[in-house]
Amino acid sequence: MEDYRNIVEDVLKIAKSKGVDADCILNTNSLLSLKSEDQELSEHKVSSSLVLGVRVIKDKRVGTSYSESWDKESLGQMVDSAIGFSKYTKEEPLETIDLKRADFLEGTIDKVYKEDDSSLEEKIKFCLSLESEVKKKDSAVKSTPYNNLSRSESENLYGNSLGTFCGQKTRSFSCFTSALIEKENQQSMHYHVSVGRKLSELNLSEVVEESYLHANKLLGAGPIETGHYDVIFKTDELADLFSCFSGLLSGHSAMNDTNPWKNKVGEVLAMSEFSLLDDPSFEKGFSYTKFDNEGELTGKTTLIENGKLETFYHNSKTSKFFKVPNTFHAARSARGSLGVSGSNQIILPGSTSESELKKDRYFEVVKMQGLFSGADSVSGNFSFGASGYLKEGDNILTPAAGITISGNFFELLKEIKMMGSTTHSNNSRGFFSPAIRFGGLKIAGK
Amino acid sequence: MLLDKNIAQLVLDHALSRGADFAEIFVEKTNIQKATVLSQKVHEIGGGIDFGLGIRMIYGHRVLYGYTNIPTSEELLRIVSLISEREKSTRKHEFLDFTLKPTVDIHPVVTPLGSDLELDSKISYLHDIDKAARSVSEMINQVTVSSLEKRQEIEIFNTEGLQSFDTRNYIRIVASSIAEKNGEQSEGYEGPGALAGFEFTKSVSAQALGAKVAEQALIKLGADPCPAGKMPVIIDNGFGGVIFHEACGHLLETTSVQKKASVFWDKMDQQIASPVVSAVDDGTIKNEWGSINIDDEGMETQKTQLIKDGMLTSFLVDKIGAMRTGFDRTGSGRRQSYRFAPASRMRNTFIEAGDSSLEEMVASIDKGIYCKKMGGGSVQPGTGEFNFAAQESYLIENGKITKPLKSATLIGTGPEVLQKISMVGNNFELAAGMCGSVSGAVPTTVGQPALKIDEILVGGQA
Known part of the structure; x- marks a missing residue:
């Protein structure tokens, strides 16, 4: 980390010599990626990359630039470009660099940077089993066209011209596999993902079982009758649905007049039992971060409490604009400008047992397609391709595919019928929620 | 070098x-270089x-x-x-x-990124689009306009002795507007682009582009919910070609074919579409967004006839795809950047023009949907299941377009829809987009004339 710190310090020195306030972000990433096909390694990819991004403020105007080269000449050109760009932007009196901290803030903790104690051979063996274990399940498994094991190591450094410095290293593993099943000219495919901080934390049996289970159950499934159904999304699908409308919680988009909830803070927008938190230090969460991209220490934020919108994600600029406390969710990639983003999102559990929640007929969504193209974040309307099961309790009445599920996100939050009392996590462990039963969504089928 | x-x-x-x-x-x-105008001011340049x-x-x-x-x-x-x-x-x-x-440059550029053109004139163009959109109606309460310019220099060496070099200049203008009436909001969006320099903007009228995104947003305010169920659909030209891109194009890439993860992997020289359908993937169209001089494996680009009169005539083949399937390479090895190994990918992919008029198609439908402007979509290669969003659509009743509808999704499977195309229009048009797949996001153009599909599942809220 020391060498990289010198690069960031060089950038800040150049900026200082040119009379501008600046902050600099440095991201490095090393990746190992393996894929299997026909029981051989079909891809073995390794990489290392570094990117630097500078933000300068001159005469209240902001300019950004980035570079993937870090020789002195490139660093100078990057700062010059940012200063040059700043001349054309409007004045931004609220965007300032004013965090001053004397000591280096070390964000790396054991939880996010565990030692990699697995050999390359062990990783390859694991990757090959992503394919072989699925094929062992059933002779009808035609192939596992998509499978992968990857290890990613990254290091993020932030520094500003007032001397604030912080850094964090993370290491993560992820794997996925798929089952493509074919019987009597009918095909079905499903895939499943697992993440961990070590190879041994990946759940091989779960990705194999889940991929096969749903591909098999949905084989030959067709549309159900068009109509309105109560719907329960699997946690991954619920996370995807919320991610399509994540801009609703952005103070940045509210400030820019592109957030339909811009004037709704303090209003009840969801069923009274619905509460949503963001917690970067959440014990079970995978999206840990000690500091945001303005160098501020992060913390837990209540976004929606008992259905009422309490606040947006804010950085120093948006909090000044709305004259509210900063929530320390500043986000800026090396290549981008200042915005906001969340970390671990947690929907608090409700009061209904899962058995009560799943009483009577409902539709369980296990897969959605066309997520972002099918969602209009301004009007709240959405319409996705979907597949899943018409169920009663835990009993599958009929599997269904080739259907669409449509509604309006704003109305959906108000039409929550029941909130389950047990918290589940999505596969990437950044979204936590109980099962939620939504009333009367439109399903188009036959 | x-x-x-x-x-x-x-x-x-x-x-x-x-x-x-x-x-x-x-x-x-x-x-x-990217510049954005938001709230009538320069919001970001970087x-x-x-x-x-x-x-x-x-x-x-x-x-x-x-x-x-x-x-x-x-x-x-x-x-x-x-x-x-x-x-x-x-x-x-x-x-x-x-x-x-040596690379033959078939896509000449006048004002590439880095030429003498001042940023002031570029920003002025973005402001003109903003003004044009706002002038359409007081209900337009936000407009965002961005320009993205990219100058990509590539060099390829390989062990077969190849050394090749090329420069690609890209420009894309992205405009969106939000209209609001009685608390209801809706959005309009357009994103024209080209393999060209800033001179491309001379062919994209700021006035027309601004007006178009404003009208798209306004038309949806107060629109009725879209009906749901199976019905005949007309998908209009230009970005309507996303149906072919998603439903068929991806299944013709050897990236899927070589794994037999495409329903078309064993269908060469067989009838896979209605006889009225002929389709092409063409990297040679001058200065088109999805065009290239050479692919990312150093092979000269070409025009590839994928389907002729409904018969499958070619796949899109990269080097590894050629090795695995035995088909000849088609100059289709593409990647987003050096971070990705190349894979077979589409360039400018479209269904060729037919001879029906849009009016004839509408007149042939008792109850159905006319999708004037399509949004994005995706496909599951293994099964060919696709979905895509209709951004601007209208109800057809008794052979006439009657009223605008809120957003809807069309879903189906590629092979099924290709067989259900019954009329192909004469109003061919191309539209720029970005395509994401195993080798990252690459510029691709979709295109088609208006198509009538006899039956497709429409997901609406009514």
């Missing part, structure tokens, strides 16, 4: 000494330089890949050793001297 030829030779010879059948270095330097090298080694049909930002021989030799760490074989091939293959 981006990489010293002697370093390239040293690295590729090292790759062959490790027993590789083939090795390649892809070098890329890309300058990017840019930078991407630089890196990707090394691909092929053993039989297996691909090893690595990349780095450091162009030294030591780093590149390290990457080769690292990715081939497990390989036990020894040298099978001798290194061939490089032969520089």
Whole structure:
């Protein structure tokens, strides 16, 4: 980390010599990626990359630039470009660099940077089993066209011209596999993902079982009758649905007049039992971060409490604009400008047992397609391709595919019928929620 | 040149000494500049330089890949050793001297990024679009307009002796507007682009583009919910071609075909579409957004007839796809950047014009949907299940377009829809988009004339 710190310090020195306030972000990433096909390694990819991004403020105007080269000449050109760009932007009196901290803030903790104690051979063996274990399940498994094991190591450094410095290293593993099943000219495919901080934390049996289970159950499934159904999304699908409308919680988009909830803070927008938190230090969460991209220490934020919108994600600029406390969710990639983003999102559990929640007929969504193209974040309307099961309790009445599920996100939050009392996590462990039963969504089928 | 030829030779010879059948270095330097006007002011201007090298080694049909930002021989030799760490074989091939293959530039550019054109004139153009959109109605309460310019220089060396160089200049203008009435909001969006410099904007009237995104947003305010269920649908020209891109194009890439993860993998020379359908993927169209001079494996681009009168005539084939399937390469090896190994990808992909008029199609439908403007979509390659969003659509009743509808989704499977196209229009048009797949996001153009599909599942709220 020391060498990289010198690069960031060089950038800040150049900026200082040119009379501008600046902050600099440095991201490095090393990746190992393996894929299997026909029981051989079909891809073995390794990489290392570094990117630097500078933000300068001159005469209240902001300019950004980035570079993937870090020789002195490139660093100078990057700062010059940012200063040059700043001349054309409007004045931004609220965007300032004013965090001053004397000591280096070390964000790396054991939880996010565990030692990699697995050999390359062990990783390859694991990757090959992503394919072989699925094929062992059933002779009808035609192939596992998509499978992968990857290890990613990254290091993020932030520094500003007032001397604030912080850094964090993370290491993560992820794997996925798929089952493509074919019987009597009918095909079905499903895939499943697992993440961990070590190879041994990946759940091989779960990705194999889940991929096969749903591909098999949905084989030959067709549309159900068009109509309105109560719907329960699997946690991954619920996370995807919320991610399509994540801009609703952005103070940045509210400030820019592109957030339909811009004037709704303090209003009840969801069923009274619905509460949503963001917690970067959440014990079970995978999206840990000690500091945001303005160098501020992060913390837990209540976004929606008992259905009422309490606040947006804010950085120093948006909090000044709305004259509210900063929530320390500043986000800026090396290549981008200042915005906001969340970390671990947690929907608090409700009061209904899962058995009560799943009483009577409902539709369980296990897969959605066309997520972002099918969602209009301004009007709240959405319409996705979907597949899943018409169920009663835990009993599958009929599997269904080739259907669409449509509604309006704003109305959906108000039409929550029941909130389950047990918290589940999505596969990437950044979204936590109980099962939620939504009333009367439109399903188009036959 | 981006990489010293002697370093390239040293690295590729090292790759062959490790027993590789083939090795390649892809070098890329890309300058990017982006400007955004929001709330009638310059909101953001930024840019930078991407630089890196990707090394691909092929053993039989297996691909090893690595990349780095450091162009030294030591780093590149390290990457080769690292990715081939497990390989036990020894040298099978001798290194061939490089032969520089000159690239014929069939997409000339007048004002590329880095030319003398001042930022002021670019920003002025963005402001003109903003003004045009706002002037349409007081209900337009926000407009965002961005320009993205990119100058990508690439250099390719491989162990077959190829040394090739090309420069690609891209420009895209993205405009969106939000209309609001009685608390209801809706959005309009357009994103024209070209393989060209800023001179492209002379062909995109700021007035017309601004008015178009405003009208799209306004038309949806107060629109009725879209009906749900199976019904006949007309998908209009231009971005309507996303149906073919998603429902068929991806299934014709050898990336899917070689794994038999495409329903078309064994259908060559067979009828896979209605006889009224002929389709092409063409990288040669002058200055078109999805065009190229050479692909990212150094092969000259070409025009590839995919379907002729409903018969499957070609796949889109990259180097590894050719090795695995036996079909000839089609200059379709593409990647987002040096961070990705190339894969077979689409360029400008479209259904060719027919002879029906839009009016004839509408008149032939008692109850159905007219999708004037399509949004994005996706496909599951293994099964061909696709979905895409209708951004601007209207109800057809008794042979006439009667009223606008809120957003809807069309879903189906590729092979099924291709068989259900019954009329092909004469109003052919292309539209720019970005396509994401295994080798990242690449510029692609979709296109078609208006198509009538006899039956497709529409997901609406009514």
